[in-house]
Amino acid sequence: MSATPPDFDVLIVGAGISGIGMAAHMEMKAPHHSYAIVERRDNLGGTWDLFRYPGIRSDSDMHTLGFDFEPWRHEKSIADAPAILDYLNRIVDERGIRQHIRFGHKVVRADFRHDDARWHVAMERADGTTAHLTANFLYLGAGYYDYDEAYDPGFDLGEFDGQVLHPQFWPENLDYRDKHVVVIGSGATAVTIVPSMAREAAHVTMLQRTPTWMFTRPAKDGIANFLRKILPEKLAYRLTRFKNIKMQDFSFKLARDNPQKVKDALYKKIEQALGPDYDKASFTPPYNPWEQRLCLVPDQDLFTAMKAGRADVVTGHIAKFEKGGVRLTDGTFLPADIVVTATGLKLAVAGKIDVRVDGEPVAFNQRFYYKGCMFSNLPNLAVVFGYLNASWTLRADINSDYVCRVLEHMRKTGTTIATPVLTPAAEAAITEDDVFDFSSGYIQRGKHIMPRNSVSYPWRLNQEYVLDRKRMKNDPLTDGILTFTRAGANAQAAGEQLEAAE
Structure with a gap:
């Protein structure tokens, strides 16, 4: 010792x-x-x-x-x-x-x-x-x-002659103004990147193999900002935190207990943002809400970019990468100067x-x-x-x-x-x-x-x-499982317990 x-x-x-x-x-x-x-x-x-x-x-x-x-x-x-x-x-x-x-x-x-x-x-x-x-x-x-290392899905980039990026290793000062971008993936990262790049790119396509459940909410919490004006800062924060924890817990349990009710609510929000003619299939995953984490669309930014024609969502499988873009198995060609592989961690x-x-x-x-x-x-x-x-x-x-x-x-x-x-x-x-x-x-x-x-x-x-x-x-720390010992001779106590039980 x-x-x-x-x-x-x-x-x-x-x-x-x-x-x-x-x-x-x-x-x-x-x-x-x-x-x-x-x-x-x-x-x-x-x-x-x-x-x-x-x-x-x-x-x-x-x-x-x-x-x-x-x-x-x-x-x-x-x-x-x-x-x-x-x-x-x-x-x-x-x-x-x-x-x-x-x-x-x-x-x-x-x-x-x-x-x-x-x-x-x-x-x-x-x-x-x-x-x-x-x-x-x-x-x-x-x-x-x-x-x-990021997750590598093993794409064969074939004849593609543009840039290929992974969000985890984003290059500094990337110029994507007036360029066509294909973002592969439909998780939180893709849902963040698409509307942001769409502000300057010629067009951004989110290419998804499988849709993701998406929900919208304001980026600003009106109740939180109101409480902060009328209450001491720490009290306002504590109340907002309590509210949001309860809402998270309620939403998750509701999704598990009554998935159809949650699906209907999610569809309604998307329809409000995109109009009644939106492609429902592109927003209907093959699993229930909260079997995977829901993707947040703050202030409807993704849907706003779609309505403006600056972004779209395409569901399909990649056949191959070609010069100037991505070919899907149904024959669709997606033009791309930049491909972003938002395929996960x-x-x-x-x-x-x-x-x-x-x-x-x-x-x-x-x-x-x-x-x-x-x-x-x-x-x-x-x-x-x-x-x-x-x-x-x-x-x-x-x-x-x-x-x-x-x-x-x-x-x-x-x-x-x-x-x-x-x-x-x-x-x-x-x-x-x-x-x-x-x-x-x-x-x-x-x-x-x-x-x-x-x-x-x-x-x-x-x-x-x-x-x-x-x-x-x-719960008490000394629960009969968490064992506290000293270095040296007494350090063997936990090991002796294991040996005695064998």
């Missing part, structure tokens, strides 16, 4: 929403613990700094994508990336977090050693050199997708870090989620994987708060290792559930690498925020 303390009590990986949220929670709720944030890129913001495609914006309202502790002050609740980055930068500056961030550090390996109760972390710097840190606790806020677990315990590699797809925050028999590690049916930050907030409770408990009890212990006998009794009850392509493609999921709490990544928030806040 080492006589020297670790470099930091907590090492936070990633300076996006999840990492910044954890740091802010620690400043408020675990102030006795030291921490550092390591970020592989040169800027904070994660997704909101990485993606630079036209129109990049949230598809969740900022009263729930914002943090529970920091009001959203902008007039628009559906915000663009610059506004979100302003919000994050203000938080790190006002709360003294920026000085804790080390940019240009990519974590490649992390090995937890029971003998000294710390993670030994190896990082690559931007200049190719290696740095090492130790930390008692590791908090992974590195997101859910591969930063290095590639899921990644734990930021692709080589995670080990006492030198042994950790296979996350063999571990069960514990309270959607930690993993079975994996000590001193927490992660954020946000909600599929609500805003990402809702999970980030409750996980951060929970980890702060764990850290404070360890400080007060003099323990150094917190492990959710799952014995072989208990594991054998678990009934497994699909980790994601969503049919989205990127979800299905990545399920084989995802951790395991039980049908029942606590070995579960749940998709019900209101219930999760109550449990994470009120």
